[in-house]
Amino acid sequence: MPTPIGIDLGTTHSLVAWVTPTGGAVAIQNCDxxxxxxxxxxxxxxxxxxxxxxxxxxxxxxxxxTIASAKRLMGRGADDPETKRLGSYRYASDEGPVVKFDVGGxxxxxxxxxxxxILRELKNxxxxxxxxxxxxxxxxPAYFDDAQRQATKDAAKLAGLDVLRxxxxxxxxxxxxxxxxxxxxxxxxxxxxxxxxxxTILVLDDGVFQVKSTGGDSQLGxxxxxxxxAGVFLEDLAYADGSEVPSNIARALLSGARRVKHxxxxxxxxxxxxxxxxxxxxxxRITRADFDALVAPIIKRTGVACRRALxxxxxxxxxxxxxxxxGGATRTPIVRSYVAEVFGxxxxxxxxxxxxxxxxxxxxxxxxxxxxxxxxxxxxxVLPLSLGLETMGGVAEKILPRNTAIPVAxxxxxxxxxxxxxxxxxxxxxxxxxLVEDCRSLARFTLKGIPPMAAGLAxxxxxxxxxxxxxxxxxxxxxxxxxxxxxxxxxxYGLTDDQIEAMLLDAYEHGGDDVAKRMLxxxxxxxxxxxxxxxxxLGADAxxxxxxxxxxxxxxxxxxxxAAAESTDHRVIASRIEExxxxxxxxxxxxxDRSILDALRGRAIGAIEDETKDAKGVETHLAEEAEKYAQxxxxx
Amino acid sequence: xxxxxxxxxxxxxxxVRYRELSRVLHPDKHAHKPAGERRISLGKAVxxxxxxxxxxDDLARATALLALDGHVVAEGEGAPSDPMFLMEVxxxxxxxxxxxxxxxxxxVGALGxxxxxxxxxxxxxxxxxxxxxxxxxxxxxxxxxxxxVGRLRYYRRFMDEVDVIEEEALG
Numbered sequence: 001m002p003t004p005i006g007i008d009l010g011t012t013h014s015l016v017a018w019v020t021p022t023g024g025a026v027a028i029q030n031c032d033x034x035x036x037x038x039x040x041x042x043x044x045x046x047x048x049x050x051x052x053x054x055x056x057x058x059x060x061x062x063x064x065x066t067i068a069s070a071k072r073l074m075g076r077g078a079d080d081p082e083t084k085r086l087g088s089y090r091y092a093s094d095e096g097p098v099v100k101f102d103v104g105g106x107x108x109x110x111x112x113x114x115x116x117x118i119l120r121e122l123k124n125x126x127x128x129x130x131x132x133x134x135x136x137x138x139x140x141p142a143y144f145d146d147a148q149r150q151a152t153k154d155a156a157k158l159a160g161l162d163v164l165r166x167x168x169x170x171x172x173x174x175x176x177x178x179x180x181x182x183x184x185x186x187x188x189x190x191x192x193x194x195x196x197x198x199x200t201i202l203v204l205d206d207g208v209f210q211v212k213s214t215g216g217d218s219q220l221g222x223x224x225x226x227x228x229x230a231g232v233f234l235e236d237l238a239y240a241d242g243s244e245v246p247s248n249i250a251r252a253l254l255s256g257a258r259r260v261k262h263x264x265x266x267x268x269x270x271x272x273x274x275x276x277x278x279x280x281x282x283x284x285r286i287t288r289a290d291f292d293a294l295v296a297p298i299i300k301r302t303g304v305a306c307r308r309a310l311x312x313x314x315x316x317x318x319x320x321x322x323x324x325x326x327g328g329a330t331r332t333p334i335v336r337s338y339v340a341e342v343f344g345x346x347x348x349x350x351x352x353x354x355x356x357x358x359x360x361x362x363x364x365x366x367x368x369x370x371x372x373x374x375x376x377x378x379x380x381x382v383l384p385l386s387l388g389l390e391t392m393g394g395v396a397e398k399i400l401p402r403n404t405a406i407p408v409a410x411x412x413x414x415x416x417x418x419x420x421x422x423x424x425x426x427x428x429x430x431x432x433x434x435l436v437e438d439c440r441s442l443a444r445f446t447l448k449g450i451p452p453m454a455a456g457l458a459x460x461x462x463x464x465x466x467x468x469x470x471x472x473x474x475x476x477x478x479x480x481x482x483x484x485x486x487x488x489x490x491x492x493y494g495l496t497d498d499q500i501e502a503m504l505l506d507a508y509e510h511g512g513d514d515v516a517k518r519m520l521x522x523x524x525x526x527x528x529x530x531x532x533x534x535x536x537x538l539g540a541d542a543x544x545x546x547x548x549x550x551x552x553x554x555x556x557x558x559x560x561x562x563a564a565a566e567s568t569d570h571r572v573i574a575s576r577i578e579e580x581x582x583x584x585x586x587x588x589x590x591x592x593d594r595s596i597l598d599a600l601r602g603r604a605i606g607a608i609e610d611e612t613k614d615a616k617g618v619e620t621h622l623a624e625e626a627e628k629y630a631q632x633x634x635x636x
Numbered sequence: 637x638x639x640x641x642x643x644x645x646x647x648x649x650x651x652v653r654y655r656e657l658s659r660v661l662h663p664d665k666h667a668h669k670p671a672g673e674r675r676i677s678l679g680k681a682v683x684x685x686x687x688x689x690x691x692x693d694d695l696a697r698a699t700a701l702l703a704l705d706g707h708v709v710a711e712g713e714g715a716p717s718d719p720m721f722l723m724e725v726x727x728x729x730x731x732x733x734x735x736x737x738x739x740x741x742x743x744v745g746a747l748g749x750x751x752x753x754x755x756x757x758x759x760x761x762x763x764x765x766x767x768x769x770x771x772x773x774x775x776x777x778x779x780x781x782x783x784x785v786g787r788l789r790y791y792r793r794f795m796d797e798v799d800v801i802e803e804e805a806l807g
Contacts, residue, residue: 164667165664203651205655208655208658208659210654210655210658304802304803308799308803367664367667368664368667369667375665378658378659378662378664378665379664380655380658380662404685404689405654405685405688405689406685407663407678407681407682407685408682408685408686408689409682409686410686432800433800434800465682467678468662468663468664529668530669530670533668533669533670533673534670577670577671578671580670581670581671581672581673582672584670584672584673585670585672585673585675585676588669588670588672588673588676589676592660592661592673592676592677592680595660595661596657596660596661596680598660599656599657599659599660599661600637600638600653600656600657601638
């Protein structure tokens with residue numbers, strides 16, 4: 001069985017981890033015993049691609065053909081302010097809303113393709129180490145919006161990776177810590193990575209990791225500290241305000257700044273010496289106090305998000321039992337002392353802050369895609385940013401507020417504002433601000449074909465659904481006529497399916513991946529999984545079977561196992577899986593209902609909330625039930 | 637969620653039940669199962685999360701209970717007409733916008749606390765009005781309850797604004 005893997009796709013570096021047969025998560029090293037792959041991709045003149053340390057070595061000589069920190073541009077438009085801030089790349093100025101880098105030689109790439117190269121490198125590393133590699137859990141900053149998540153999924157698709165789940169980075173870190181310590185309590189995860197900042201407050205209760213709130217800034221990270229310091233070095237060079245600094249100079253200053261920052265974590269004073277590609281040299285003494293004063297305003301921005309996350313969770317800093325540090329930037333002393341100040345206690349960093357996210361991701365991959373050795377662990381996550389619709393006057397109406405537990409759905413009814421209006425424009429936005437123009441635009445669509453009627457008569461129900469990856473789909477229905485429309489929210493800044501298809505085909509031509517073979521193997525694995533799951537259910541809950549049901553299910557199971565053993569056509573296996581699935585679903589439904597009752601009331605049988613919706617008389621009964629339940633809990 | 641349909645609920649109990657239900661229903665618990673079973677689990681998990689969201693929110697819980705009694709309060713409906721209340725709200729808003737332009741965060745925070753206290757008083761009133769009359773909700777004064785919902789909405793909006801101001805000032 002292929003091994004599921006966990007990937008931390010970071011701004012400055014990335015890594016991949018897996019869970020060993022004994023249940024511990026380990027990061028995969030390359031032949032040089034390096035775990036971290038710098039998130040840098042170099043496009044060679046001959047068309048070759050270099051990823052990681054080798055690419056970094058090319059950064060100074062070929063700044064435009066070497067892309068670093070592409071994650072900061074995932075899901076961003078070419079007109080985004082962040083795009084301009086990154087500076088040192090040559091952007092292709094052609095059509096389309098997605099940012100593109102011109103990497104020379106007529107080649108133009110998107111941040112999604114750059115990320116796909118990194119993912120492919122990690123996947124190959126895992127294959128070298130493990131042989132057969134299965135699907136992946138890929139981590140994203142909790143504060144990533146829908147467009148950024150979609151871009152990450154697209155990158156995985158390009159890299160030929162099946163995604164089990166997009167997992168929020170702080171949640172992954174909490175999983176790694178929680179599984180190690182097994183201590184219940186309320187934890188804050190402070191994650192300052194290369195380019196993003198996340199804060200998450202969560203409760204750990206006997207294996208359930210329940211995120212209460214999350215917040216952050218997807219444009220704030222350790223890179224900003226480097227940039228601030230590089231700005232100081234720049235003062236020594238004669239560049240007029242506003243004049244453009246050549247990209248190779250900027251690169252040299254940035255990497256010099258990063259070295260100085262790292263050194264200042266251990267010593268109080270550093271005499272910086274940075275040699276520039278044009279032969280000049282910057283020399284300057286930097287003390288830790290200088291550095292702290294310089295970056296304090298940046299670090300303070302994280303405090304705002306921390307306080308808001310606490311408020312959203314309905315908690316104060318005294319309620320926090322422990323603080324977990326994640327991300328390389330949390331090695332910086334001023335960051336540590338600031339975190340201690342905000343939460344009133346020293347933070348934990350017993351697991352390597354560079355690796356902890358990937359280790360947690362590997363654990364989640366094992367839970368979702370592995371042999372599932374443990375059944376006692378569950379992650380409950382939330383929506384990081386409010387989702388809403390544009391209403392009159394450009395105001396964003398929130399349909400699902402931030403920090404709502406996912407997966408979730410919500411509906412809102414709107415009406416027409418003009419007589420005989422036959423279409424209704426819907427503009428889906430994400431963010432906390434009141435005005436649509438300050439929020440992120442995710443999608444626009446029009447519900448058409450509403451029959452002419454007076455204003456205010458039509459009833460348009462718009463339904464938002466967010467899946468466990470935190471990704472949205474929207475449907476709209478006119479309730480009088482039943483006209484229905486569904487959109488998968490493909491963000492305005494994303495790639496179209498056609499573009500992905502083309503890139504994929506391109507990749508297959510070059511990679512020689514045998515698609516048919518891969519699909520056959522996937523279906524075989526799937527068949528085995530379905531068979532063993534149903535076999536288990538039949539054994540455990542024979543009492544819930546109806547007359548003749550078991551015989552019918554067993555017949556379909558036989559047909560499937562025959563196909564899985566003999567057929568070379570993945571479609572045959574797929575259709576038999578579907579057949580068995582359809583036949584066994586009513587049985588599965590009965591089992592699920594039974595487990596709901598068990599969960600609510602121990603082993604007794606009683607009413608559940610669904611039944612209270614239409615039956616008023618039940619309330620009295622329920623009050624008694626609740627009392628009984630409370631009594632039972634007390635007794636036990 | 638197996639809790640009685642009343643306004644005053646035990647939030648700790650709600651948390652426990654939410655986690656217990658999620659333990660059996662969450663799609664991740666069914667990741668290995670056939671597609672049909674995964675669909676059922678997703679549908680149920682969505683219902684549980686929706687119920688959890690509504691129940692833990694003092695305003696959403698009130699409108700949901702009213703809806704159960706057959707009184708749907710639409711957006712904008714139930715706006716308070718009590719002149720004393722409106723006067724008070726207007727004064728508070730004025731104070732807030734003054735504090736905002738003066739960038740006086742302490743005053744903004746104090747106003748936030750004041751409104752939070754008022755909101756708490758209103759939810760206490762609401763609990764009495766919902767749960768007081770008799771079990772099963774007979775004898776509820778729905779007009780009064782709608783007016784209370786209207787007040788809660790005012791407080792909610794006020795607090796949202798306090799939020800925005802604090803963020804603007806600090807961020």
